[in-house]
Amino acid sequence: MPELGSGKKAVALLVVMATILVVMGLTSAILNIxxxxxxxxxxQVSRIQAYYASMAGINYAYEKLRTNDSAWKPADDETKTFFLCRxxxxxxxxxxGASSNKIEESNFPVSIQSVKIEVIGKDVSNCNPPPDDTGFCIKAAANYAYTNPP
Structure with a gap:
């Protein structure tokens, strides 16, 4: 014959097991989040690095134009393309059909593979000219790779 208290022990065991399952489920959900x-x-860090690498490319081009580096000055209807590469x-x-120059930039983080800089001649209708009013259009785009976090 079963004892009178054994049913209470079974219910208590089920409550403890259910509590453990709920805690495990919550822990799993929190770890996943x-x-x-x-x-x-x-x-997001990789994207921010790419943004600032592009801005650095634009500033680099501004500096080359400001110091009258002839390699960076396109003709009126020309586009010169430069790559800053890690x-x-x-x-x-x-x-x-584009002239291209490649410049090594070893200070880029691993996620940044290259920054493409385009210096466009006097057609500046779709972009902001440099601050020194040289009239050239400068565009930059970073090529970055999302690397899995360690």
Whole structure:
């Protein structure tokens, strides 16, 4: 014959097991959220690095134009393309029909592969001219890779 107290022990055991399952589920959900936020934050850092690398490319081009570096000054209807690359061997090829120069920039973080800088002749209708009113249009775009966080 079962004892009178054994039913209470079974219910208590079930309550403890259910509590453990709920705690494990909550822990799993919280760890998943933390992991997702870590990956998103790492990706955001890569995008911010790409933005500032592009801005550095624009400032580099402004400086070259300001100091009258003839290699950077395009003709009125010409576009000159320059690449700032972390490793020169990884620089992308120049667009068809464009003159291209590749410059090594080893200070870029690993996520930044290259920054493409375009200096466009006097047609500045779709962009802001440099602050010194040289009339050239400068555009920059960073090529970055999302790397998995450590």
């Amino acid at each position: 933390v992991s997702s936020h870590y990956r998103l934050t790492h990706h 490793v020169l061997d990884n620089c992308p090829p120049a667009p068809a």
